Amino acid sequence: MKKSIGDNMIPKDWGFDRGLELVKKAGFDGIELWLGDVPWFQMSTTDIDVRELRRKVASAGLVVSNVSTGLHWGSPLSARDPRVRAQAARIVERQIETATLLGSDAILVVAGLVTEEVPYNEVYSRCVDALQSLGGTAARAGVKIGCENCNSEQRFLISPREFWQFLNDVNSPAVGIHLDVGNIHDTGFAEQWIELHGPRITRMHLKDVMKHRGRCGNQSVYTNLFLGDNNWPAIRAAMTKVRYDGWLIAEMEARYRYAPDQQFYDTAQAMDRLISGRL
């Protein structure tokens, strides 16, 4: 297994180049690039500039593990407005294009968003429809779309069987699950999601979750590895059981008030412990 971390974790005033140095020095093998979430990688970034990002990543001794985006929170594939859906599809297409340019074979998509306004059944139908089409585009590019389980925030595909059925309905070998072991909260157990989805897991996000804290205003339930309630020995054993040998990508909130680079070192060390199984 290889370790990666998102470029959106790089301290805001550091810039991409200095951030890459930090990621490498901390011991990561790769970096996850967040389309639209960082100044150096936007929808308007040209192919030439994307190739330049790849060159910088390679010069730092890293590779791009995958291309993610937070843009679908504002422009979901499940929107009622067909113009918003068209923009959402364009974002996925750009992710696929840039993944190819960056030498990666995986992207992360937040598939749908259930709201008071847009009900579950509509979201389900639209997401299946969109991903069937986008799955074809991804397959032709040799890229896998990993739909992230954002159980609590999306209010969509809450249980692992539900997610399994969804992927069955999409029925595309290029569409799987980007499994976030911190997003399951009180709705289940990450190790069971790993077991159930096995070969359909495209990438894995790592963070810990304080299951019993709940949400109160903007209070976060997320924390660094081993500080929360995830059962890490069980999660590691489940990875072995399903023979997951892919990228592990740290995705935590930047919570270090002082010495923000220290979070990179601590996270890399914690991931090494997880991979080695010394838990």
Next chain:
Amino acid sequence: MVMTRREFLTASAGVMSVGGVLRGRPGCILLDLKGGCLRESVAGYVSALHPRVRIAEWHSLSPCAVLIVPGTLDISPAAARAIAACTHAGATVILECGAGFTDERAFGAQRAALLDCLQLKIEPPVQLWPRRTPYIDYSWPYSVKLRDFSRVVPLGAQTGEMIAWVDDLPIAIKRRRGRGTLIFLGSPIGPALWAHDAQARSWLAAVLATA
């Protein structure tokens, strides 16, 4: 309107198969305006009425008992005239407006076409959300709440029976036209049909039973 037991059973059966209401009766046509309509609304009616609906374009419309026009985003005067001809010939026309999802220019063009050809007066779209409840109250053919569709097209004052409201805004109307009936929906239900919404399917079955 009070719903009879027979009507209720007909409507309830529609949850399983709306198309069953049309069995043994002359044609139901779905007018596909291609890029000029909400595609998932087309998919919704097709899924609800399969296999008893035939898809046609406006220049090839033939006489029929029921004509459904899903989620209009852009409707040409020629298409509006073809729809008007259907009502005059005796068809029940369900015209669903998707103009809440177009720009101002397309809305203006649709508004003019509907007024000129069908004497329908529509008002600029209203953004409903956020709101307290996500439902539109239908009073015909029976009283039911159906999901709203975010941006509705209200109706101006005109002749005919208003059959649905959101808060105090009239959203749907039923009117005799020639030998037929025109039913205008300012809030699309096609996407709800597509999402297998039970109440939307029952309501459509009940409407078709009156045709």
